[in-house]
Amino acid sequence: MSWKNYAMTCAGIAVLWAVGLLAIPAFAQLIEGVMLLFLSTQAR
């Protein structure tokens, strides 16, 4: 993928991801749960 197309794809993914987090509470909770699980395994 060219870097220009890559940048546009990244921008689109970021927008969709952010909208999903804001508009779908269950999705946001799922992502937070995954982050919490990762952090708790790294805490020690």
Place this chain on the structure above:
Amino acid sequence: MVRIIVQILGVLVLLLLTTIVTLRMKNSGADGPSVLFPGGELVSGELHTGADPDWSFTDDVFTIELQLNDPMASRRIFVMESDGKVYVPSGYMKSFLGRIWKDWAFEAEAGNNLGVARIEGVRYERQLIRVKDPAIIEGVAQKMLQKYAPEGAPPDLIEEFRRSIAEDETWIFEMAPRSSES
């Protein structure tokens, strides 16, 4: 091949950063914190007045919501009852992570310690007072281990926890009633 790997890694980093920024902004003005991100002012729930309750009911409460007023932000936190009083901990205080994550604890110790705790939907106006008395800390540590340590925790985990308090890596605050001068 390398280019593809770099691009995939770039997307993953972008998703992580987007998640952190979006959820942080989303929760900053919310009525209470989420699991990971601080929230705003605690506005809903009955405001407790009068004498303090019997805090032993918090033995069955895993986390509470604690809001400090300056700066206004709330977060989820462990809670322990000991000898009729209620306490909250703050760990990682000497780590780089703690210095950026636990700013509320540094603020509370510096005097910006007025806040509100919400426990099972009821708000309590409190002030945070850091505890350094070894006798009190021992009681709080016992309760914290009893309540939050995994069942059958190895002795070295218990010793590590005691060491973290003794070496100021974990701070303990009493959630005391506000004084009349506050």
